[in-house]
Amino acid sequence: MAAATLARFVPRGTDIALVESDSIGTVGVGEATIPQLHLLHRALGVNEAEFVQATKASFKLGIEFDGWSRAGERYMHAFGPVGRASGLLSFHHYWLRAKGLGLAKPVGSYSLNEQAARKLRMQRGRRAARMHEMPYAYHFDAGLYAAFLRRYAEARGVVRHEGLIEHVEQDGQSGAITVLRLDGDRTVEGDFFIDCTGFRGLLIDQALGTGYEDWTDWLRCDRALAVPCANGGDFTPYTRSIARKAGWQWRIPLQHRIGNGLVYSSAHMSDEEAADMLLGNLDGEPLGEPRAIPFTTGKRRRMWVGNCLALGLAAGFMEPLESTSIHLIQSSISRFLSVLPSGAPDPAAIDWFNAQSDFEWRRIRDFLVLHYTANAREGEPFWDAVRAMDLPDTLSAKIDQWQGTGFIHREHEELFTEVGWFQVLAGQGVEARRYNPLADALSEGDLRKLLHDTETALVEEVGHMPRHLDFVQHLVNSLQSQEVLA
Template sequence: MTSGRGVDILVAGGGTAGWMAAAALARFAPPGSRLQLVESEAIGTVGVGEATIPQIHLFNGALGLDEAEFLRETKGSFKLGISFDGWLHEGHSYMHAFGDVGQGVGLLPFQHYWLRARKLGLAKPLVRYSLNELAARTMRMQRGRPHPAAREMPYAYHFDAGLYAAYLRRYAEARGVVRHEGQIAHVERQGETGDIAALVLDDGRRLAADFFIDCTGFRALLVGQALGTPFDDWSNWLPCDRAMAVPCEGGGDFTPFTRAIAREAGWQWRIPLQHRIGNGLVYSSAHLSDDEAASVLLANLDGKATADPRPIRFTTGKRRRHWAQNCLALGLAAGFMEPLESTSIHLVQSAISRLLAILPGGRGDPALADYFNAQADFEWARIRDFLVLHYWANQRHGQPFWDQVRNMDLPDTLAAKLDLWRAAGFIHREHEELFTPVGWFQVLAGQGVAAHGYNPVADALGEADLARLLHETETSLVDQARAMPRHLDFLRDYIGQSQGVPA
């Protein structure tokens, strides 16, 4: 395409990934662009990505979405973190909460002072030093800071992924994206370059473009089937290969956090929305049958199931190249990372952001693709490592699945990070990996991975001053949490309607 004429991009597939891409392109593509999306109502979507991380604010904000309207349209609620119940052992719970934990002094982050205080018998559990977790555990919520001395409380959302896709579809179509209804029957390629030339639909229509975005889910019709891009299988580290999903009526606590509950051969998610609770069981088919998984899930719901359990089969891993020829894979077409840390929607978002930063005027230069793929490889591998840590660091002895993952060989990158932590309580954030040292600290401490030392600079703070630091931090955060309204009341007031919000 000639420079200055805009871009010519066709998105194959709808769902959350497809409409996120279409909405972002509608917002940021230059004038004169031709933006199309093809999807079929006859093909369903996986649609279980209902929990997010705080980076979703960047995407919604870039589109100019009104937050209250977004929450109304998607039946959303607020999320302050993820509670991991039973991952260390039955009856134990910890939270990977958003936001800061504790307060550092000088050059050192809080973890070194907490490790020293624990050695001295002064430290309390991390919940006492996390505003997000204190608020979450007491079902409270706020936005922003009520006063300058208050601590910032980052948050994300739970929402209905299908409603979010529909919301973004309206946004994208209102800004010029043309939607085609139909199923892709054939991917037409150019003879000389091997690029994709057009998509041929089952009724014979031919949709051509310069650049294609593959959002066709696990089928990966473009990047996988047509272009033959290999898939890197990570099931040796993340052996769960099934999920059973079912919605249920509201019940129990309207939690401003996601629950990830360890079960005998996997884990169960619980995501509260305004109109229902989203539930699912992620499990290993080598240790649990589909029928057994459905029984376990249905026996652990807060309300009556409103549909039959829906099985989902997957292999954890990623395409070796997300950008191949003139095609970029997004969402499940790019790979699958189980929803343990709510990264599915974020991986779509970060890929869109990376694409917009190097948006090709035509098919795209190979140098752009190489850069994109290198960044994607790093991002996916570091998220993989974080998920593997949750499984490996368990003490659920005597359960075959958990015994297996506790004794697996770790990726070298994860093993190196664990060595640094054990040696001196040190956590290094490499480049722009998604999870921060605070996130790693919460999981390492929450699952009992012992650090044998800490930075001796922490000893410069006297014992009395250390005790005072912990006490004042805890007291301040507890007072801030007590002053917050209940999550339910806050949500009702904020979105300006009570109809449909649970009692």
């Protein structure tokens, strides 16, 4: 992603070298994304049909959380709006009032994305003028996506060096990185280095010693198992996150297989039990053995140090509960381009970058922690422990504001909107005791009409959408037709 984006935007005459080794496997569990990826693809000029074909992608309208409150209960964090605002208030205040009157249906009844997802439907754009467009993201094969971007980068002048980094040389006075020594006595010199070496952090940590901020007090899972399986079950235009005994299982349908994984706490479940649980809950035959991925949730204390920027797992790790891993790479690249150095990096720009990154990561952390602490799975040691843990002050304040007045505030440019917080808070049974009294200005009859008309319009719109499977096949077939004509 970094090489492709830099190749597209940095001034001409800038030499970009990509050092990687085919002998090092990629983690590749982040196969689900959020709609912001469209911004990157538009900037790169990526053809969607070509991308979908090359990466075996499917479409994603949201994430279903199954059993996170109690076994058998489920809700969806869907992309896009929920309901319609009226006057000065967001829809959720009217929903809270209607819920108190016994008039409100579940939140998803007023979400176009959830209604379409439940019916296994998909569309781009909108059919009716009164409807908003339906935002969407993708599921894709992360390895195929990396290869797709690599071809894009190399076609635009990026020079790839196959090899392993054996030593990092630094300037004796400034500490700046100057040279990477590869196996075979080869060297790669540079003015600026982007560390994409994963958990090892060869540059940002092992060479520059930035240190790591550990968040396992709040996010207790420390291991994952990943395994693909043959296609089976519904071809869902949404990710599934299914609560298990000591963690959760993901299900991500692609064109050629289903991606599966189990994120769990090793303090509450053995690796053997985790493997049995994962393999016993697949839709098709496993296409390999489960791959273990140990991790420590948290982030580097500084993601940009001197002439080195860390991306991806080199910058930090948060479990893929809300599909934020790929987005965090994208947002860091975008932030870096906004203060792209033309010579020696400016300390003030570095400080700004690190402060913005800290804010983004911490707010996403809070959103993930909410899913755990708001569970009602009593009698299970892991879930009892995370329900009782002390929370970050920023998350406690958010929950208190919601419970006290139904107020949700999106601070600055935090990733998740009021609508996202609303869906998770309501979906997991965190009750708001009051709503904004301005909602009482709407008569009960008008309140009923607001809810009814909103739901009816969504149901009608979804009824005209093609099936998700047909939508994907049509897109891929259209590209193949163009290739035949060419």
